[in-house]
Amino acid sequence: MRARAALVLAATVLCGNPSAAQSALVPYTIVGDAIPQSLTGVPGDAARGRTIVLKRENTCLLCHSGPFPEERFQGNLAPDLRGVGSRWSEGELRLRLVDATRLNPATIMPPFYRIEGLNRVAQSFRDKPALTAQQIEDVVAYLETLKDK
Amino acid sequence: MNVAVLRSMLWIALVVAGPFAAALPALGAEIPPDQRRSGYADMSPDNKAMQDDDTSNPGMLAVLDGEALWGTKAGTANRSCADCHGDAKTSMKGVAARYPVFNAARGQPVDLSQRINICRSQHQQAKPFAHESKDMLALSAYVAMQSRGDPIAPPDDQRLKPFIEKGHALFMQRMGQLNLSCSQCHNDNWGKNIAGNIMPQAHPTGYPIYRLEWQGMGSLQRRLRNCMIGVRAEPYAYGAPEYVEMELYLMQRARGMTIETPAVRP
Numbered sequence: 085m086r087a088r089a090a091l092v093l094a095a096t097v098l099c100g101n102p103s104a105a106q107s108a109l110v111p112y113t114i115v116g117d118a119i120p121q122s123l124t125g126v127p128g129d130a131a132r133g134r135t136i137v138l139k140r141e142n143t144c145l146l147c148h149s150g151p152f153p154e155e156r157f158q159g160n161l162a163p164d165l166r167g168v169g170s171r172w173s174e175g176e177l178r179l180r181l182v183d184a185t186r187l188n189p190a191t192i193m194p195p196f197y198r199i200e201g202l203n204r205v206a207q208s209f210r211d212k213p214a215l216t217a218q219q220i221e222d223v224v225a226y227l228e229t230l231k232d233k
Numbered sequence: 234m235n236v237a238v239l240r241s242m243l244w245i246a247l248v249v250a251g252p253f254a255a256a257l258p259a260l261g262a263e264i265p266p267d268q269r270r271s272g273y274a275d276m277s278p279d280n281k282a283m284q285d286d287d288t289s290n291p292g293m294l295a296v297l298d299g300e301a302l303w304g305t306k307a308g309t310a311n312r313s314c315a316d317c318h319g320d321a322k323t324s325m326k327g328v329a330a331r332y333p334v335f336n337a338a339r340g341q342p343v344d345l346s347q348r349i350n351i352c353r354s355q356h357q358q359a360k361p362f363a364h365e366s367k368d369m370l371a372l373s374a375y376v377a378m379q380s381r382g383d384p385i386a387p388p389d390d391q392r393l394k395p396f397i398e399k400g401h402a403l404f405m406q407r408m409g410q411l412n413l414s415c416s417q418c419h420n421d422n423w424g425k426n427i428a429g430n431i432m433p434q435a436h437p438t439g440y441p442i443y444r445l446e447w448q449g450m451g452s453l454q455r456r457l458r459n460c461m462i463g464v465r466a467e468p469y470a471y472g473a474p475e476y477v478e479m480e481l482y483l484m485q486r487a488r489g490m491t492i493e494t495p496a497v498r499p
Contacts, residue, residue, distance in 0.1 A: 143411065146428045157429030161422050185412070192422070194411040202412055209410040209465045 118175030123217035133226025167232040272433040284497035292443035292495025299375025308359025329377035364471035377494040400482030409466030436487040439496020
């Protein structure tokens with residue numbers, strides 16, 4: 085009983101639970117360097133995830149490059165996405181997408197699933213995350229398919 | 234080892250250090266003075282040639298308009314810039330290289346366009362030019378061009394110090410939904426590829442510029458607004474003090490670099 089309480093306490097300490105005020109986001113729990121649980125419980129669609137990554141407005145290819153021969157302009161400010169599914173587990177990818185500042189406070193990776201602690205967000209983007217929970221799941225599902233040959 | 238390798242190692246070290254990296258001395262560090270480069274250096278040969286030749290530089294059209302405005306009487310005072318300032322080649326030389334300056338009457342710094350409008354309203358009794366208007370860009374381009382070739386030389390005025398510090402803080406602060414600071418891109422990642430474009434160091438050496446993407450002239454404020462919009466931040470309104478503070482800081486950061494107004498940029 086006590087061990088279980090301690091575990092709950094530990095999980096809460098590590099928990100990425102948004103405060104009650106931001107009820108727009110689904111709660112998630114960080115364990116180590118990952119968010120092991122799906123945000124939605126609905127399996128991510130890898131094909132949709134690929135579309136999300138390639139869409140200019142989502143900004144992924146500004147910084148990242150990857151196995152996208154049809155895309156002319158890709159960035160190199162961030163790691164190439166080839167093989168990323170071999171390097172990181174689903175849960176690890178999920179945390180990096182949701183809020184990479186949890187791992188590196190100085191990161192240039194935007195927090196794609198955060199609405200608090202941001203400065204001067206443009207009106208049209210305020211109070212909503214850059215990607216929805218399901219979009220995060222779709223991207224995670226897609227990135228997990230990018231295995232080293 | 235070269236700086237690029239050092240930077241990568243620092244990056245890796247920080248990822249490993251993770252949440253323990255409370256103090257981040259190296260990131261956001263100023264670019265060493267001898268490594269500073271204008272955005273000109275990253276342009277294609279064609280674009281460089283366009284800028285270098287006054288007969289092909291589209292910004293020169295604005296300069297010519299500005300020259301005409303310089304000699305045109307305006308306002309109820311029926312006075313032209315030339316009536317007070319004479320030949321701009323002499324009187325305006327060095328001006329753009331040292332602006333923004335402290336304005337005692339206002340108790341705060343003013344940039345070149347604000348100074349132009351102070352002259353318009355107080356000395357010409359004319360309507361001030363609207364932000365980013367054709368006339369304002371033309372006259373700013375003409376005045377700034379008189380400093381072309383001069384080193385950026387911000388004045389050593391203690392009254393500017395708190396405003397420069399504000400500008401520095403603005404440059405370093407994360408903003409927008411994408412949560413990025415100017416420094417993260419322009420100090421830490423310059424020279425890399427941001428989806429087909431070379432990330433510039435962001436020095437204000439050529440403003441107002443003719444930007445091919447705009448197919449027109451634009452001020453530093455327009456460019457700063459674009460960046461803020463790019464990180465999904467609410468841009469400050471044209472004429473906001475924050476832009477003057479940022480410009481003050483950028484001019485300090487670019488001290489000694491050469492004015493190249495009117496610059497052409499992709």
